[in-house]
Amino acid sequence: MRELCLPLGLTEEELQRLDDLVSNRRRLKRGDRLYSFGAPFDAIYAIRSGFFKTDVLLEDGREQVTGFQMAGELLGLDGISSEHHTCNAVALEDSEICAIPFSRLEVLSREIHTLQHHFHKVMSREIVRDHGVMMLLGTMRAEERLAAFLLNLSQRFTARGFSHADFYLRMTREEIGSYLGLKLETVSRTFSRFQEEGHIAVQQKHVRILDVAGLKALMNYRG
Amino acid sequence: MRELCLPLGLTEEELQRLDDLVSNRRRLKRGDRLYSFGAPFDAIYAIRSGFFKTDVLLEDGREQVTGFQMAGELLGLDGISSEHHTCNAVALEDSEICAIPFSRLEVLSREIHTLQHHFHKVMSREIVRDHGVMMLLGTMRAEERLAAFLLNLSQRFTARGFSHADFYLRMTREEIGSYLGLKLETVSRTFSRFQEEGHIAVQQKHVRILDVAGLKALMNYRG
DNA sequence: CATCCCGGTTGACGTGGATCAAGCTTGGAC
DNA sequence: GTCCAAGCTTGATCCACGTCAACCGGGATG
Numbered sequence: 001m002r003e004l005c006l007p008l009g010l011t012e013e014e015l016q017r018l019d020d021l022v023s024n025r026r027r028l029k030r031g032d033r034l035y036s037f038g039a040p041f042d043a044i045y046a047i048r049s050g051f052f053k054t055d056v057l058l059e060d061g062r063e064q065v066t067g068f069q070m071a072g073e074l075l076g077l078d079g080i081s082s083e084h085h086t087c088n089a090v091a092l093e094d095s096e097i098c099a100i101p102f103s104r105l106e107v108l109s110r111e112i113h114t115l116q117h118h119f120h121k122v123m124s125r126e127i128v129r130d131h132g133v134m135m136l137l138g139t140m141r142a143e144e145r146l147a148a149f150l151l152n153l154s155q156r157f158t159a160r161g162f163s164h165a166d167f168y169l170r171m172t173r174e175e176i177g178s179y180l181g182l183k184l185e186t187v188s189r190t191f192s193r194f195q196e197e198g199h200i201a202v203q204q205k206h207v208r209i210l211d212v213a214g215l216k217a218l219m220n221y222r223g
Numbered sequence: 224m225r226e227l228c229l230p231l232g233l234t235e236e237e238l239q240r241l242d243d244l245v246s247n248r249r250r251l252k253r254g255d256r257l258y259s260f261g262a263p264f265d266a267i268y269a270i271r272s273g274f275f276k277t278d279v280l281l282e283d284g285r286e287q288v289t290g291f292q293m294a295g296e297l298l299g300l301d302g303i304s305s306e307h308h309t310c311n312a313v314a315l316e317d318s319e320i321c322a323i324p325f326s327r328l329e330v331l332s333r334e335i336h337t338l339q340h341h342f343h344k345v346m347s348r349e350i351v352r353d354h355g356v357m358m359l360l361g362t363m364r365a366e367e368r369l370a371a372f373l374l375n376l377s378q379r380f381t382a383r384g385f386s387h388a389d390f391y392l393r394m395t396r397e398e399i400g401s402y403l404g405l406k407l408e409t410v411s412r413t414f415s416r417f418q419e420e421g422h423i424a425v426q427q428k429h430v431r432i433l434d435v436a437g438l439k440a441l442m443n444y445r446g
Numbered sequence: 447c448a449t450c451c452c453g454g455t456t457g458a459c460g461t462g463g464a465t466c467a468a469g470c471t472t473g474g475a476c
Numbered sequence: 477g478t479c480c481a482a483g484c485t486t487g488a489t490c491c492a493c494g495t496c497a498a499c500c501g502g503g504a505t506g
Contacts, residue, residue: 056358060443064358078354080347087354106340110333117329123346124303130353131301131310135279135287137360138404142463172483181361186463188485204472204484220283365493396454406494411455427454427502 014112021108022046022098034075034089034097041079043099047071050095051170054078055178056087065179067129068092068153068171071160077126092170137181140219145180146190147215150200154209165212169205237335244331245269245321257298257312257320264302266322270294273318274393277301278401279310288402290352291315291376291394294383300349315393360404363442368403369413370438373423377432388435392428 010018025048028034034045034052052069066087069075079085080102109116136145158164169176173184173191180187194200199215201208209215233241248271251257257268257275275292289310292298302308303325332339359368381387392399396407396414403410417423422438424431432438 056354058358058362058443062358062362064354064361066354066357077347078351081344081351082348086351106336106343110336110339113329113333116333120329120346121304123343123350124300125305127346127349127353128301128304128309130350130357131279131287131289134289134353134356134360135281135285137357138287138401139281139285173485174483178361183464184484185465185486189463192485220281395452407454408456408495409493411453412493415455 009114010112014115017108017112018115021104022100024099024101026097026099028091028095028097030091030093032091034091035079035085036088037085039085041076041083041085041102043101044074044076044079044105045089046098046100047073047075048096048098050097051092052089052095053092053171053175053179054087054089063178065171065175067133068179070156074122074126077123092175133179142180142182142186142190143193144219145182146176146187146194147199147218149176149180150207150209151212151215151219154212165209167207169207232337233335237338240331240335241338244327245323247322247324249320249322251314251318251320253314253316255314257314258302258308259311260308262308264299264306264308264325266324267297267299267302267328268312268320268322270296270298271319271321273320274315275312275318276315276394276398276402277310277312286401288394288398290356291402293379297345297349300346315398356402365403365405365409365413366416367442368405369399369410369417370422370441372399372403373430373432374435374438374442377435388432390430392430 024043028050035041037057047069049071052075053065054067054069054075055063055065057063069089075089075097076085078087105119109119136148140148153167153169154164157167171179173187176182177184177187182190191200191202194215195202197214199209199211199218201210247266251273258264260280270292272294275298276288277290277292277298278286278288280286292312298312298320299308301310328342332342359371363371376390376392377387380390394402396410399405400407400410405413414423414425417438418425420437422432422434422441424433
């Protein structure tokens, strides 16, 4: 956890103060909302365990999933700008989070330079990630989108010590589709095609990646 | 300029220190790059005047425009995460920017709380903006995307004291298309359709918005 | 002045993914 | 165990947007 979401090179005393900051824990069951669009913002959240999605809704009900977050990642950065949350965060499995009161984070990051810099990097990384999603939504075809999605999940599971090639999806086809700008049927069909072509083995939410190179190759060529 | 991109409520002395920070000006001609993908990051940039695009490229040459920036907006936030720029920033007209050395900004924002908070808000606003683009790319149809784009431009021009209804586009149809996830022909056709329907008058880069309500109405209903 | 060229428009046609619809699988409730 | 609802798969058809191609218009160049 520390390696993933906290800066290195802190003194014992600094670590202690950080631990105080993130001491406010909370458990959520699958389906629970961590926060909702429009709610007042006063804390960001570090995921200790579990899996989340964030989404934004249009007035007519259309949903865009803006991200899937797992242990070690932060939620709520969108709320800083307007003092209100601008999306919904929903637990996709039973999860545990730390609430980090934002005003206290700002105080502490004035005193601990590495914390300040780390926090800026985390926000910036979120912006870079979003640009990657724009690239995906703006220029890629369905196959490329799903391949990129699977490879990204695989890489993040690996970073957390799980198998890079064998995992359970926490989200539905519809949620994957919303994230990737596709309909659930297209997601399902593309899974099936990947399976026929031997790139993966998929049965409902259980995915095994059989051919990483093949998936990567799908991403770089038209046709 | 100050109203748009600087925090309010600073003392004279604080303002002086800020002015020192942003004293490093630079002029760019149309087509010049402010920075390129992979270049070392050491400063963010405030646009004093002019117009920019940022884009990311895939290995096979596909381009995704990630944003259009105008006076008072910041460029380069993407570079903080990895100490290298992760996109290209290109001037779409002759422009002037202030380079803000990032390490100095971090020092100063430790001392001026309102600056720190303002900077966090700016980064967060960028994240929120990106979510809006995801929504646009993931769920909207061509008409909705272009209407949203025009209304957004209009609103930003208004905030800068320009006409909300009469402006020149600084970017090509292809760049608009790249931003909106459409081909240039689709952008062109959709402009023509908007004109036929009386929502706008368009001649090449000159756009007049005739019916704001009509454009807004286009955005919320399927079909 | 003529020429070039880049960007824009428009038309004809093709297609990837959406839509509509029918089963199927699975896991939780009882 | 049975039942049911939610989610997944698959097929048939449709259509919004992409592709390909022709042409136009205006500003830069010589």
